[in-house]
Amino acid sequence: MSKQKVLILGGGYGGIVTAQRLQKKLHYNEAEITLVNKHDYHYITTELHQPAAGTMHHDRARVDINDLLNTKRVNFVQDTVVSINTEEKKVQLENGEQEYDHLVISLGSEPETFGIEGLKENAFSIRSINSVRYIREHIEYMFAKYKNEPEREDYLRFVVGGAGFTGIEFVGELADRLPKLCKEFDVDPERVKIINIEAAPTALPGFDPELVEYAMDVLRKKGVEFKIDTPIKECTPEGVVLADGEEIKAGTIVWTGGVRGNSIVENAGIETMRGRVKVDEYLRAPGFEDIFVVGDCALIINEEINRPYPPTAQMAIQMAMNLSLNLVAVVRGQPKLLRQFQPEIKGTVASLGKGEAIGIVGKKKIFGPIASLMKKIIDLRYLFIIGGIPLVLRKGRF
Amino acid sequence: MSKQKVLILGGGYGGIVTAQRLQKKLHYNEAEITLVNKHDYHYITTELHQPAAGTMHHDRARVDINDLLNTKRVNFVQDTVVSINTEEKKVQLENGEQEYDHLVISLGSEPETFGIEGLKENAFSIRSINSVRYIREHIEYMFAKYKNEPEREDYLRFVVGGAGFTGIEFVGELADRLPKLCKEFDVDPERVKIINIEAAPTALPGFDPELVEYAMDVLRKKGVEFKIDTPIKECTPEGVVLADGEEIKAGTIVWTGGVRGNSIVENAGIETMRGRVKVDEYLRAPGFEDIFVVGDCALIINEEINRPYPPTAQMAIQMAMNLSLNLVAVVRGQPKLLRQFQPEIKGTVASLGKGEAIGIVGKKKIFGPIASLMKKIIDLRYLFIIGGIPLVLRKGRF
Numbered sequence: 001m002s003k004q005k006v007l008i009l010g011g012g013y014g015g016i017v018t019a020q021r022l023q024k025k026l027h028y029n030e031a032e033i034t035l036v037n038k039h040d041y042h043y044i045t046t047e048l049h050q051p052a053a054g055t056m057h058h059d060r061a062r063v064d065i066n067d068l069l070n071t072k073r074v075n076f077v078q079d080t081v082v083s084i085n086t087e088e089k090k091v092q093l094e095n096g097e098q099e100y101d102h103l104v105i106s107l108g109s110e111p112e113t114f115g116i117e118g119l120k121e122n123a124f125s126i127r128s129i130n131s132v133r134y135i136r137e138h139i140e141y142m143f144a145k146y147k148n149e150p151e152r153e154d155y156l157r158f159v160v161g162g163a164g165f166t167g168i169e170f171v172g173e174l175a176d177r178l179p180k181l182c183k184e185f186d187v188d189p190e191r192v193k194i195i196n197i198e199a200a201p202t203a204l205p206g207f208d209p210e211l212v213e214y215a216m217d218v219l220r221k222k223g224v225e226f227k228i229d230t231p232i233k234e235c236t237p238e239g240v241v242l243a244d245g246e247e248i249k250a251g252t253i254v255w256t257g258g259v260r261g262n263s264i265v266e267n268a269g270i271e272t273m274r275g276r277v278k279v280d281e282y283l284r285a286p287g288f289e290d291i292f293v294v295g296d297c298a299l300i301i302n303e304e305i306n307r308p309y310p311p312t313a314q315m316a317i318q319m320a321m322n323l324s325l326n327l328v329a330v331v332r333g334q335p336k337l338l339r340q341f342q343p344e345i346k347g348t349v350a351s352l353g354k355g356e357a358i359g360i361v362g363k364k365k366i367f368g369p370i371a372s373l374m375k376k377i378i379d380l381r382y383l384f385i386i387g388g389i390p391l392v393l394r395k396g397r398f
Numbered sequence: 399m400s401k402q403k404v405l406i407l408g409g410g411y412g413g414i415v416t417a418q419r420l421q422k423k424l425h426y427n428e429a430e431i432t433l434v435n436k437h438d439y440h441y442i443t444t445e446l447h448q449p450a451a452g453t454m455h456h457d458r459a460r461v462d463i464n465d466l467l468n469t470k471r472v473n474f475v476q477d478t479v480v481s482i483n484t485e486e487k488k489v490q491l492e493n494g495e496q497e498y499d500h501l502v503i504s505l506g507s508e509p510e511t512f513g514i515e516g517l518k519e520n521a522f523s524i525r526s527i528n529s530v531r532y533i534r535e536h537i538e539y540m541f542a543k544y545k546n547e548p549e550r551e552d553y554l555r556f557v558v559g560g561a562g563f564t565g566i567e568f569v570g571e572l573a574d575r576l577p578k579l580c581k582e583f584d585v586d587p588e589r590v591k592i593i594n595i596e597a598a599p600t601a602l603p604g605f606d607p608e609l610v611e612y613a614m615d616v617l618r619k620k621g622v623e624f625k626i627d628t629p630i631k632e633c634t635p636e637g638v639v640l641a642d643g644e645e646i647k648a649g650t651i652v653w654t655g656g657v658r659g660n661s662i663v664e665n666a667g668i669e670t671m672r673g674r675v676k677v678d679e680y681l682r683a684p685g686f687e688d689i690f691v692v693g694d695c696a697l698i699i700n701e702e703i704n705r706p707y708p709p710t711a712q713m714a715i716q717m718a719m720n721l722s723l724n725l726v727a728v729v730r731g732q733p734k735l736l737r738q739f740q741p742e743i744k745g746t747v748a749s750l751g752k753g754e755a756i757g758i759v760g761k762k763k764i765f766g767p768i769a770s771l772m773k774k775i776i777d778l779r780y781l782f783i784i785g786g787i788p789l790v791l792r793k794g795r796f
Contacts, residue, residue, distance in 0.1 A: 039487040099786035133583065137542035138533070147528040185531065 003032045003174030004331050007091060007100035009081050011037030011065055012045060013316035014106030014295030014323075016386055020323030024072040031331045034075040036091070036099060040065055042386070043129050044395075045108075046313045047379060049166060052132035053173035054139060054181075055354075056332040060395050062129055066138070068386055081107065084268035084290060102290050102321065102330060105277075109259035109296035109311055112274060118235040119161075123255035126166055135254060139177075142251040144183035154249035156192045159240055161232055163198035164205065165310070168215060170256060171196050172353030175222035179196055194224045195248060197240070199231035204350070206310070211358040214367055217247070218352045232257075259311060261297040273299060276308075281340040283323050289353070294319035300343065309343055313382060318343055401430045402729050405489060405498035407479050409435030409463055410443060411714035412504030412721075413695030414784055419722030421471040429729045432473040432496060434489070438463055440784070441527050442793075443506075444711045445565060445777060450530035451571035452537060452579075453752075458793050460527055466784055479505065484686060500728060502690050503675075504588065507657035507694035510672060516633040523655035524564060526732075533652060534745060537575075539648040541583035552647035554590045557638055558653030559630055561596035561602065563708070563748055566613060568654060569594050570751030573620035592622045593646060595638070597629040597655070602748070604708070609756040612765055616750045630655075657709060659695040671697060674706075679738040681721050690725070692717035698700035698741065707741055711780060716741055729772070747773040 006022060008015045026033070041062040049058035065076055079093040084103070091098045111127065113119040124135045136360045139158070146155040158178070160171050163245065174194055180190045195287070196203075196219070204212045216226060234241040239249040261275025270277055270285045276299035277285045283298060283390045285291040296311035298319060309315055322341040329337035349359030349371055357371035366374060377396060404420060406413045417433045424431070439460040448454035463474055479490040484499070489496045509525065512519040522533045522652040537556070544553040556576070558569050572592055580587045594601075594617070601624065602610045613625060637647040659673025668675055668683045675683045676696035681696060683689040694709035696717060707713055720739040727735035747757030747769055749753045755769035763771060774795060 129584075130542075134542040134546050137539045141535045141539045144528075144532040146531050186527075 003029065004101040005099055006015040006031050006033045006102045006104065006327060006331065007098050008033070008035045008093065008104040008106060009084075009296070010106040010108055011035060011039075011042045012106055012108045012228050012295055013093065013313050013382075013386070014298075015043050015321045016065075016068055017317050017320035018070055018104055018106065018318075018324050018327070019074050020386065021321065022327060023070050025324060025328045026257060028073065032075065033073065034080055035065070035069065036077045036078060036093060036098060037065060038078070038080045038130070040076075040078050042068060042247070044379075044382065046382065048126050048128075048132050048171050049170040049180065049351075051137040052126045052170060053177045055173045056397075058129050058133050058136075060397075061132075062115060063387060063391060063395065067391075071373075076094045081264055083299045084192075084264060084270075086270070086291065089290070095287070096296060097233055100290070102327060103292065105285075105291065105293045105297055106295045106316070106320070107262040107264055107297055110262055110275065111255060111322040112258035112260040113255070114258065116232055116235060119232075119236075119255055122237050123161060123253040123386070126170060130227060134251075137277075138252055139174075140181060140184075143181050143187055146187065149184055152251075152284050153191060154189065154239065157239070157248070157252070158192075158194045158249035159248060159250040159253045160194065161235075161240070161253060161255045163196050163200075163226065164256065164258070165230065165255035165348075167198070168204055168219070169351050170254060171219055171224050172222070172351055172356065173258065175219060175224055176353040178223075189223075190398075195250070196224055197225060197227045197230050197242070199229070199230055201229045201291035203228055207348075207350075207358075208360065208365055210359070211365055211367070215350065215352055215358050218356050222353065256355070259296060261299075265293070265297050279341075282326055282338050284318055292323055294323050300341070309345070312348070314348075315343060317382070317385060345386050347374075349378055351375050401427065402499045404429050404431045404500045404502065404725060405495055405496050406431070406433045406502040406504060407482075407489065408441045408504040408506055408693070409433055409437075410504055410506045410719045411692055411711050411784070412506075412696075413502065414440050414463075414466055415715050415718035416502055416504065416692065416722050416725070417467055417472050418784065419719065420725060421468050423722060423726045424729060430473065431471065431635055432492060433463070433467065434475045434496060435463060436476070436478045437527070438474075438476050439527070440466060442506070442777075442780065444780065446524050446526075446530050447568040447749075448571050449527070450524045450533040450568060450785065451575045451768065452534040453571045453575050454795075456527050456531050456534075458795075459530075460790060461785060461793065465789075479662055482662060482668075482720060484666055484668070484689065487688070495568055500725060501690065503683075503689065503691045503715070503724070504658075504693045504697055504718070505660040505662055505695055507658055508673065509653055510656035510658040511653070512656065512730060514630055514633060516635075517630075517653055520633045520635055521559060521651040523653050524568060533650075536650055537572075538579060538582075539702060541579050541585055543649070545583055548790070550649075551589060552583065552637065553649040555637075555646065555648035556590075556592045557646060557648040557651045558592065558594045559633075559638070559651065559653040560627065560656060561594050561598075561601035561624065563746075564771045565594060565596070565654035566602055567749050569618070569622050570749055570754065573617060573622055574751040575730070576621075587621075590621075593625060593648070594622055595625045595628050595630055595640070597627070604731075604764055605746075605756075606758065609758070609765070611765055613748065613750055613756050616754050619752065620673075656719070657694060657770055659697075663691070672708075676681065677739075679734050680724050681717055681739050690721055692721050693788050698739070700741075707743070710746070712743065712746075713741060715780070715783060716782060745772075747776055749773050 047061045051058035082092040113126040142155040144226040211334045231243040277293045295316035347361035441460040445459045449456035480490040509523040541552040632639040675691045693714035745759035
């Protein structure tokens with residue numbers, strides 16, 4: 001009897017943690033575990049807003065996959081997933097093909113443009129090392145260009161679309177970063193503008209209003225201008241057009257307005273809502289015994305408020321921990337050992353730049369330096385989960 | 399009797415050294431000395447190829463003018479010269495006007511495009527802090543863009559037009575810099591190309607052939623491709639078209655092919671050749687007793703070879719030293735004390751990047767680490783001339 005094939009697509013939190021747990025729990029003879037990832041590194045999605053703004057080097061936000069996995073137990077394939085064939089149980093890669101008995105889809109999210117014209121072509125998004133390095137360089141480039149065309153004040157205008165979690169965290173870093181770039185490029189800080197635009201009636205939708213107010217106060221003091229309850233109608237190479245017709249010319253537009261699941265999942269014939277799969281209690285795609293979905297592509301409803309849990313690292317890791325147990329049960333043919341997934345949200349902390357943050361821990365609201373410290377602890381905890389003490393020491397910020 | 403007005407246009411080597419000598423030699427009551435400069439800093443033109451490539455921070459290549467002049471003796475005006483009215487003895491600035499009794503034109507050079515179409519619009523030039531900061535950022539930006547559009551290999555192609563002194567020095571730095579950017583942006587160094595194109599039948603025209611060969615060898619080993627005896631016909635947003643019709647697509651084109659005098663001088667009705675004034679033996683513009691020209695705008699023929707001396711920092715400083723003596727004589731009404739300018743070329747050293755250089759010192763050819771050391775000594779000497787030991791310690795590289 002040949003070994004069962006467990007194929008994991010994507011090396012984000014969901015994929016890496018699943019692979020790590022499996023390599024410990026399953027015996028060499030029980031299964032062949034393969035992880036496919038586009039890059040030879042895992043990146044720390046929760047920190048990407050910092051290298052995007054340029055307040056942290058991108059190398060601190062990524063880890064070599066070889067350092068995270070025991071490559072004697074997990075077969076690592078650096079390749080890009082093209083499509084999933086659920087009937088033949090095969091996955092087409094750009095440079096090859098992989099078969100599976102059990103498939104784990106942990107492909108992460110894509111930016112959701114909500115049909116806003118020109119957004120995909122003209123706005124940056126915070127989604128990978130390549131994309132944040134591009135944003136960082138683009139921001140600097142705008143300063144250099146402005147010094148050679150001083151009539152182009154739009155080069156110094158930075159529009160951030162979306163004031164949700166990522167938008168607010170990015171804006172906080174950007175507000176810390178731009179004064180430094182003003183010094184580097186001899187630019188009068190008065191000329192620089194950050195405009196954060198949100199279609200919803202509030203920034204940080206879903207957060208406690210007191211925390212939202214605190215966050216906006218902190219950011220306003222750093223010079224951020226908010227336009228809340230203001231949908232963007234169109235994005236052009238010159239800037240954005242708002243729903244009321246106002247045009248804001250800007251050299252940089254970063255879109256953080258929302259994410260959706262992965263189009264590869266949609267194209268595989270799996271039922272999705274905006275690319276996300278409403279998984280069953282064992283994290284399986286509906287109708288497929290052999291396909292599990294974790295991370296941003298998995299949709300789970302929070303019954304208390306009848307809304308989906310937001311896609312977070314916290315959720316991805318909890319799913320992966322549950323899934324790894326269930327995969328062991330499945331591989332060993334012990335379906336009675338399957339455990340239902342039950343998320344346990346421990347809290348949420350949003351950074352507002354250096355030394356400032358807001359959050360909920362348990363039921364408690366936290367602000368300012370304490371929240372900022374808590375944010376760092378959470379970041380260190382994620383490092384610990386995937387890489388133990390050595391990774392904490394190597395990549396952690398203290 | 400009102401004090402005589404000495405007006406110096408431009409704070410490069412010529413202008414700064416003239417102002418510095420005058421503030422020492424002339425008594426407060428004898429003359430009012432004014433220096434007009436676009437920026438509140440002087441930049442070290444001979445080092446600009448380094449911040450352009452990104453191998454040195456641009457702050458090391460500039461000095462606050464306030465640190466160089468005694469502003470109680472020299473009136474510093476930060477403004478841009480618009481035009482010179484030789485009849486009314488007035489200089490129009492963007493934000494004002496200045497009168498003069500004695501005018502010193504030390505406005506520096508402009509890139510000479512030799513009528514090559516599209517060059518001005520599509521090529522960078524190494525001419526100021528703003529322009530080199532722009533080049534540095536543009537180079538980095540090309541790497542970031544490439545990582546997001548990997549089919550665009552032209553982003554990784556760097557064309558340097560001109561293999562004269564500046565071109566060769568820049569190419570040397572660029573060849574040192576790009577491998578570092580490959581690491582920073584995860585780019586395979588094999589994909590990166592530096593192409594140095596020269597219309598003349600040799601690189602470094604006017605240099606000793608043995609030195610030229612050595613320089614090209616060093617640079618070829620660093621990966622530079624040369625196209626000598628190859629005129630550029632056209633420059634486009636996509637790259638360059640050579641005289642033979644070949645098109646080289648490149649994301650970055652830096653033009654170092656030549657300089658000309660300043661168009662402000664041409665427009666003032668002063669006789670010029672490509673913007674340079676063929677000055678008399680006292681560095682006066684022909685036909686003007688009250689206008690002196692030093693630095694890149696002054697044209698002096700080397701009788702030995704019947705060709706103009708190339709515009710260098712060495713020449714500008716020697717001219718300024720001579721001029722300051724002659725201005726004292728003129729201000730004091732002692733025309734018999736005027737001294738003829740006699741250039742004394744002590745040598746020329748061209749850097750080829752880290753640890754490598756070529757040059758002539760006296761009549762002796764020098765190569766490699768010794769030439770590189772000599773280059774550093776020359777740079778330190780320039781710092782010493784304009785700012786003494788304190789500036790050497792602050793900006794010098796040892």
